Amino acid sequence: MLVVQGEAYSSNIPGLVRESGCGTVHSSFRNGMNIRIGRRLLFIGTAQNGYLPFAVHVDRESFERIACRIRPGDRMVVEFRPGALWLGERNAAVRLDNASVFCSMLRGSPANSGILSANFRRFTALLRMYSGITGFGMSAAQVMDILRKETDQTELGRALIACRTSLGCCDPSLQWQAVRSLIGYGSGLTPAGDDFLIGAAGAGVYTGQVSALVLSKLDERLAQHQDLTTDVSLEYLHYAVSGQFGSRILEVLNALCCQMPTDVARAVWSLTGTGRTSGIDTALGIYCMIVELEKEVSP
Structure with missing residues (x-):
């Protein structure tokens, strides 16, 4: 069983995964991969391009270890359990118990402030x-x-x-x-x-x-x-x-x-x-x- 530590994940992830637990690897790159879950994509990879609203972020070494087990087109059950994101059939998991949760929702400019x-x-x-x-x-x-x-x-x-x-x-x-x-x-x-x-x-x-x-x-x-x-x-x-x-x-x-x-x-x-x-x-x-x-x- 491969277990890696996640760094951060979007607050959208639990709902996205629970909606449809069956996923297909859509695409893979040097810094991450996209898994198609229902109509949406789940990104697992580094924060090289910042925190993304549909991402579970891990460091590069952890991603490379996961990528060795997964190829585009692979199907798997994706589960969000307490403390981890499980990738069934691939026998891999991303621990999230110590990962930070981020929100990507944009708020208006601060009160009594504006663009200077x-x-x-x-x-x-x-x-x-x-x-x-x-x-x-x-x-x-x-x-x-x-x-x-x-x-x-x-x-x-x-x-x-x-x-x-x-x-x-x-x-x-x-x-x-x-x-x-x-x-x-x-x-x-x-x-x-x-x-x-x-x-x-x-x-x-x-x-x-x-x-x-x-x-x-x-x-x-x-x-x-x-x-x-x-x-x-x-x-x-x-x-x-x-x-x-x-x-x-x-x-x-x-x-x-x-x-x-x-x-x-x-x-x-x-x-x-x-x-x-x-x-x-x-x-x-x-x-x-x-x-x-x-x-x-x-x-």
């Missing part, structure tokens, strides 16, 4: 310093200029601008029309358009521009159009429109309201270092929803 103008300027400067190419095939500065000027008439430009102006629309049809062309836009495990939309959703809810109730309507549309993007990206989108985000997104949003200037830089570099371009694409989504606050943020 100095932090906003620092945030935008850090994004403009990004030297690589984003998942949209252009620099971060070019994407930011599209959002700031709102004059770009390319298909992508119109899609990015529409996301900013209509993500919080109370009409579900207009809201879907505004974000539809971004879903699945780009390549990779999580396409750029999806990452951008997730960042925009987080910033929109955090600043009060997007109602959590209005945002949740997108989940119904996503369930009806699962062929638009990848399974893994759909999972992130499912949680995002439910108001739940990875810890690195939450850290950036909280840092924007913090009095400590170093927190902004630390959080932004942590996020933009995620994946090949996922982090910067997500950060641009955050910028998308706060660019209009430039003249309104508190001094």
